[in-house]
Amino acid sequence: MFKKMIAKSMSKSPWIYHMNTGSCNGCDIELVACLTPRFDAERFGFKLAGSPRHADIVVVSGPITSQSKDRLIRTLEQVPKPFCVVSLGSCPKSGNVFKGSYSVEAPLDKYVNVDVSVAGCACKPETIIEGLYKATLILQKKREAMEK
Amino acid sequence: MRLPFTPIALKNLFSKPSTVLYPFKAEVQAPPNYRGKLTYDPTKCVNCGMCVKVCSPGAINRIYEDVEGGQHITYEFDMSSCTFCATCQDFCSTGAIKLSDNFHMAEEDHENLMVRGSYFKKSVPGKLVRGDDCVFCGLCEKACPEGCIKVDRPNKTWTWDEAECVRCEKCVQKCPKKCLEFKAAESGVEWSDACVYCTLCEKKCPVGAIKVDRANKTWEIDKEACIKCGTCVSVCPKKALTLND
Structure with a gap:
């Protein structure tokens, strides 16, 4: 009975950990805008977690600078499985205008399997909500697969 | 004693929340001039390559495929690499590239973030x-x-x-x-003496095929280098240039 309750409450409250890997702050602001009363992503149960150990969904923004690469890998190792990775904007997916720079280690696909990529520069809050909702569905599937 | 904001507070107490119930109960339209997912019309494209040149993140890729009687030209736009600056749209001389107001770009499959278009270019018969x-x-x-x-x-x-x-x-x-x-049939840009040697065509030519000498009043085109994009024809203020296809 408890297991069922836990499973249900887990699916209704996917917590987000936001990782900025050298982003220009455009996507970060839009992600925070999602949590305002106007867009209110919290009605789906999303909540910004302060620690990666509490997170179900890791949202990565920025083109992954050399400085932040090791931190990104260390952070992703701390997230309990199963978890989803959402890339925010063009930067983590390809490097955007910074690709080819000596200090940029994009794409994110090199380090972790990206489940949902949200395009835009910066992405619209509605698009982020769409992406996060898709991520919750994937998360649920991953959890079911893990229980079996 | 006056109670400020009381009417507003009471109104807000009984009115609905201001939350936009996206994505299930409300549809959202992008604001005017919003730059969203790119659309590409291959029938309008003249393959001048200007978009590839001006794209700052290098999100546009051009693929040539030789087939019998001509070439298949494919343009690939990677939306996960785009900055949505719309410079390609501004530089497109035929209006083949347009940034739409479609912002639904949260995808699990990277393939859905690619915009592709191809057309067949017949080689000019001799x-x-x-x-x-x-x-x-x-x-x-x-x-x-x-x-x-x-x-x-x-x-x-x-x-x-x-x-x-x-x-x-x-x-x-x-x-x-x-x-x-x-x-091979002669095709390309034809010059007429309405020209005032303003050098606009020289500046706008994406491949640098046109050489204009203002002092000596000469106009020259490198026919080998010319890609027949028609940019010079559209910028000529005196309508002195015509494009023969």
Whole structure:
């Protein structure tokens, strides 16, 4: 009975950990805008977690600078499985205008399997909500697969 | 005693929350001039390559594929690499690239973030050219399976029907004087003396094929380098340039 309750409450409250890997702050602001009363992503149960150990969904923004690469890998190792990775904007997916720079280690696909990529520069809050909702569905599937 | 904001507070107490119930209960329209997912119309594209050149993140890729009778040209726009600056749209001389107001770009599959378009570019068919050595023997007329060559020996006339010709080159092979030849048709930009040598075409040419000398009043085009994009024709203030296709 408890297991069922836990499973249900887990699916209704996917917590987000936001990782900025050298982003220009455009996507970060839009992600925070999602949590305002106007867009209110919290009605789906999303909540910004302060620690990666509490997170179900890791949202990565920025083109992954050399400085932040090791931190990104260390952070992703701390997230309990199963978890989803959402890339925010063009930067983590390809490097955007910074690709080819000596200090940029994009794409994110090199380090972790990206489940949902949200395009835009910066992405619209509605698009982020769409992406996060898709991520919750994937998360649920991953959890079911893990229980079996 | 006055209670400020009381009417507003009461109104808000009984009114609905201001939350936009996206994505399930409300549809959201992007604001005007929003730059969203790119759309590409390959029928309008003239393959000038300007978009590839101006794209700052290098999100546009052009693929050539040689097929019989021409080329398949494919343009690939990677939305996960785009900055949505719309410079490609501004520089597109034919309006083939447009940034739509579609913002639904949260995808699990990267393939859905690619915008592709391709078209077939026919290679320009050659024209049959007759040299001065012709003796009007009429062998080419006999060799032609389509009957598109007419030779009148007494009057020394030779005609060729371009529309009927299938370019089998049988006439070229049969010619005893070797004076028949298929030559690539001359196409490109034509200049007229309405030109005021303003050098706008030189500045706007994406491949740098045009050289204008203002002092000596000369206008030159490198026909090999010209890609027939028509940018010079559209920028010419005196309408002195025309494009022959």
